Amino acid sequence: MKAAIVSDIHANLEALQAVVEDARGRNFASFLCLGDVVGYGADPNACVRTLRDLCAVAIMGNHDEGVVGGHANGFNCLAGIALEWTRSRVSHSTAEWLASCHYTMDLGDAVLCHGTLANPKAFNYLIFADAIAAHFANQDKPLAFVGHTHVPACYHAYPEAGEIQTVSRFGMGETIEVDPSDGTYWVFNVGSVGRPRDLCRNARYATIEGPERGPYRITLREVEYDAEAAARKIREAGLPVKLADSLLPRPGPNVKNAGKGNVEKNS
Numbered sequence: 483m484k485a486a487i488v489s490d491i492h493a494n495l496e497a498l499q500a501v502v503e504d505a506r507g508r509n510f511a512s513f514l515c516l517g518d519v520v521g522y523g524a525d526p527n528a529c530v531r532t533l534r535d536l537c538a539v540a541i542m543g544n545h546d547e548g549v550v551g552g553h554a555n556g557f558n559c560l561a562g563i564a565l566e567w568t569r570s571r572v573s574h575s576t577a578e579w580l581a582s583c584h585y586t587m588d589l590g591d592a593v594l595c596h597g598t599l600a601n602p603k604a605f606n607y608l609i610f611a612d613a614i615a616a617h618f619a620n621q622d623k624p625l626a627f628v629g630h631t632h633v634p635a636c637y638h639a640y641p642e643a644g645e646i647q648t649v650s651r652f653g654m655g656e657t658i659e660v661d662p663s664d665g666t667y668w669v670f671n672v673g674s675v676g677r678p679r680d681l682c683r684n685a686r687y688a689t690i691e692g693p694e695r696g697p698y699r700i701t702l703r704e705v706e707y708d709a710e711a712a713a714r715k716i717r718e719a720g721l722p723v724k725l726a727d728s729l730l731p732r733p734g735p736n737v738k739n740a741g742k743g744n745v746e747k748n749s
Contacts, residue, residue, distance in 0.1 A: 483589075483590055483591075483592075483690055483691065483692060483694070483698065484510060484512060484689075484690070484691040484692075485510060485512040485513060485514050485538070485689070485690055485691075486501070486502075486505035486510040486512070486513050486514070486687055486688075486689050486703075487513075487514045487515075487516065487627055487672050487687060487688045487689065487690060488501060488513060488514070488515050488516065488533075488672070488675050488687045489515065489516035489517060489518065489543075489596070489628075489629025489630070489672050489673070489674060489675065489687075490516075490517070490518045490543070490629045490630070490632050490673075490674035490675060490676060490677060491515075491518065491519050491520075491523075491529050491533070491674075491675045491676040492518055492519075492520065492521050492522040492523045492545070492674070492675075492676040492677045493519070493520050493521060493522060493523030493524060493525045493526040493529050493568065493676065494522075494523040494525070494529070494675065494676025494677065494685075494712050494729070495523070495524075495525035495528045495529055495532070495712070495715075496707045496708045496709070496711050496712040497675050497676045497685040497705075497707045497709075497712065498529055498532055498533075498675055498676065498685075499532070499707070500685055500705045500706070500707035500708075501675050501685050501687050501703075501705050501707075502532065502536065504687075504703060504705045505687065505689065505703070508689065508703075510689055510691075512538050513533070513536040513537045513538065514537065514538060514539045514540075514589070514594060514627070515533050515537045515539065515540040515541060515583075516541045516543070516594055516595070516596055516627060516628060516629040516630075516672065517540075517541040517542055517543025517544075517545075517546055517583065517596035517629060517630070518543030518544065518545045518546060518596065518629065518630070519533055519540075519543070519545075519546060519580065520545055520546055520549055520568050520572070520576075520580065521543075521545030521546075521548070521549070521561065521564055521565060521568060522545075522560075522561070522564045522676070522677055522716075522721075522725050523564075523676055523677075523712065523715075523716060523725075524712070524715035524716050524718070524719040524721065525715065526549075526568050526571065526572050526576060527571070527572060527573050527576045529676075530572075530575075530576040530579050530580065531576075534579050539584070539587050539589060539594060540579075540582075540583045540584070541583055541584055541585065541586070541587060541594050541595060541596050542580075542583040542584060542585050542596065543583075543596045543605070543629070543630070544556075544557075544596065544597075544605040544630070545561070545565065545568075546580045546583060547605075548565045548569075549565065549568050549569050549572060549577065549580060550577050550580045550581040552569070560722055560724060560725060563721070563722055564721055564722070564725060567719070567720075567721055585602040585603055586599065586602045588623065590694070590695075591623055591624050591625050591662045591695065591696060591698070592623055592624075592625035592626065592627060592690075593621065593622075593623045593625070593626050593627075594626070594627050594628075595626070595628055596628065596629055596630050597628060597630045598613055598616065598617040598620075598628065599617050599620040599621050599626060600613065600616035600617050600619070600620050605630060607630060607631050608628055608630070608631060608635070608637075608669065608671060609631055609633075609635075611646075614637055614646055614669075615646060617669060618637075618639045618641070618646060618667060618669070621639075621667055621669065623667075624660065624662035624666070624667055624668065624696075625660060625662070625667075625668050625669075625670075625690075625698065625700075626667075626668070626669040626670070627669070627670050627671075627672060627688070627690075628669060628670070628671050628672075629671060629672060629673075629674065630671075631671055631679070632673065632674035632677055632678055632679040633671065633673060633674075633678070633679050633680050634652050634653070634671055634672065634673035634680075634686055634688075634702050635652060635670075635671040636652040636658060636668065636669070636670050636671070637668070637669050638666050638667060638668045638669075639666070639667045639668075640665065640666060640667075641665070641667055642665065652670070652702055653702060654682075654702060654703070654704035655701065655702070655703070655704070656701065656702050657699050657700065657701040658670075658699075658700050658701075659697050659698070659699050659700075660696060660697060660698045660699075660700060661696055661697040662695060662696045662697070662698075663695075663696070668700075670688060670700055672686065672687055672688035672702070673686030673687070673688075673702065674686055675687055676712075677728070677729065681732065682704065683709060683729065683730065683731050683732075684704045684705055684706050684707070685704070685705045685706075685707050686702065686703065686704055686705075687702075687703050687705070688700060688701060688702050688703065689701050689703060709729045709730055709731075710730070712726075712729055713726035713727065713729045713730055714726070716729075
């Protein structure tokens with residue numbers, strides 16, 4: 483298996499293009515998408531066109547579902563405004579592609595979803611102990627890849643012992659090797675391409691490579707992109723200014739590998 487894994491693009495074309503270029507430069511030609519291609523950003527159709535041509539597998543995110551499902555249930559104010567804007571501007575082909583996405587997908591030793599496997603259609607966040615335990619109770623493959631929180635993370639469990647551990651650091655360029663034969667189950671949150679929520683504002687994605695049945699090497703990647711251009715498009719589109727400003731570096735040092743970040747629920 484060899485693929486680049488992206489999630490939470492949120493209609494940020496500049497970030498997506500930078501990630502695709504970086505992944506191709508590392509000889510990754512296959513892409514897997516964990517959902518939320520749209521929402522917040524100004525380029526939903528262009529992002530879908532890009533991924534439609536690249537992705538072997540695409541997962542349904544809550545923003546994708548909100549656009550094609552015609553509802554804004556559970557979204558915060560900013561997310562709801564962006565959702566209505568997106569819904570009014572997506573093309574028929576974009577909506578069709580989003581509607582074709584799956585809530586989960588098995589792929590060899592791995593399973594993909596947007597939130598957690600406990601109830602993929604509920605789009606829960608994989609951040610608290612009870613959610614992590616519920617996820618592992620529903621994971622029947624050695625590997626799982628998720629998004630939704632916009633913050634990279636990694637957990638592993640020993641099902642026979644009922645033990646769950648957190649890998650405290652899953653940072654830029656960090657590689658974790660997984661051997662499916664050792665009985666350990668792993669779940670990786672690959673972070674966000676288009677709207678990171680930790681102190682580093684660069685685009686994030688992950689790669690997986692290894693022979694069939696493993697062992698696999700999973701690496702978190704980080705890519706700089708033209709955030710000013712993406713933010714300018716959001717302002718020019720008439721979307722809330724806060725959605726543009728949140729793409730830009732915060733005052734102070736651009737700290738890498740920072741904590742768990744600020745997860746905005748239902749967004």
